[in-house]
Amino acid sequence: MKPNFVSILSTVEVVIASVVLSASHNIKIAVIGWLLFFLWNLLDGVDGNIARLKKISTDLGSVYDAMSGYAAMFLFFFSAGIYAFNISDSKYAYIQIIIGAISGMSELFPRLVMHKAKNEVGNVSNIKSVSNKSEFGFTKKVALNVTSISGLVQPILLFCILFSVTNWFNYFYCVVNVMIMLVSIYKILK
Template sequence: MKYTFKDITSSLTKKKNSRSSLWVQLWVRKASFPVTYLFINAGWTANMVSVLSWVVIFFAAVLLCFNNFGCMFAGVILTNFWLVLDCVDGNIARVKKVKTFMGDFYDAVAGYGPFSFTTIALGVAAYHTSFLVSEEYRVWLILIGAVGAVANVYMRLVHQKYLNCYFAAKKILGELDEITLKDTEDKKSFAYIREQIDKNFGVAGLFMPWLFVALFTNTFDIMLLCYTAYYVLSFVAICVLYCKNASNFEIEAQAKMKVTGKENK
């Protein structure tokens, strides 16, 4: 089946687009349409594109680690292309109207690339180009990049583990149908605020144009420090919040189990 360019552009709803960062709305989505046209008509699936984006972000990070402007420039370009591919797999899924059971897995695996590979690569790039830190202490920038990567990935691991336990508990309690994402739509909730900050400041937002600025001004060190601080603070906030939520949920769940046990008797 031959898909037209209109099939691709019309598949994106206004609500879906509005949930994206300004950077994605301004150019990434638009750039993804012709790329989607090529891939979808070549027979690629959404999962295949996700795997390709995983490979792209890995090599982008490797290139950023070389002390060579050309390699770094290629790394920045490929990192931005990763974001385009991150939109392409979604475009293909919507156009083909195919619900894959493991699509979220492939998408998440590819999405963790910038949080790990790229953050470490920022540390190495900062090591090569820093003007804030003297050469004898620059090795610490690599360590900072590693700390930022671990904090970011660990934060998301905590988030996913909490959700897995929460869903499992809700299923046991017979309340699985009550699980919603209303908290991300409540503008006063922590989840909504965190989503907005991550959307516009994270890898799908300011991060991408900032890479170009850092490259041409030799300020990878400043970018690294800002994002590592953001990742570490986010990690601490998520851990504190979810530990508190888990404790409160455990108390409520145990109380419900006792009530249910009495009723069953």
């Protein structure tokens, strides 16, 4: 099996996870959607391990891997917003979809700005401070694990699905993701 095939498979799989969670109107189906996102999380590391094991790592392979990760970052939060809308009986439930979209966009936007900045001005110190995880201090590491969909976000979403408080998940992560986005962009552009 080739690493790029696994990356493409995980991209397709995360779209399916998003559709299942977004279409859910009850906890059982939502948990299946969550499990599919969890499966993506497991697949996310497989492509790189295969590439290293077979010694066939390529720049294009890294692009395929990033494609899967970027899709997951946005779709995870957006799907949570749609699910919260589906289970709500509030006339303002549509706001959950907007909040999920803003939260997902806030995960992606700083990465897009950082990649553009790297291409245009190089890997200068302010960009390294945002992108080089080996230089992260304790606070940045905690923030990364609390906000990364490969970290604590997935178990927190499962808890919120099981206890029917996905709307609070969306509010919390929208605020956190927007704050981190603003700080990241400030650090990149200063």
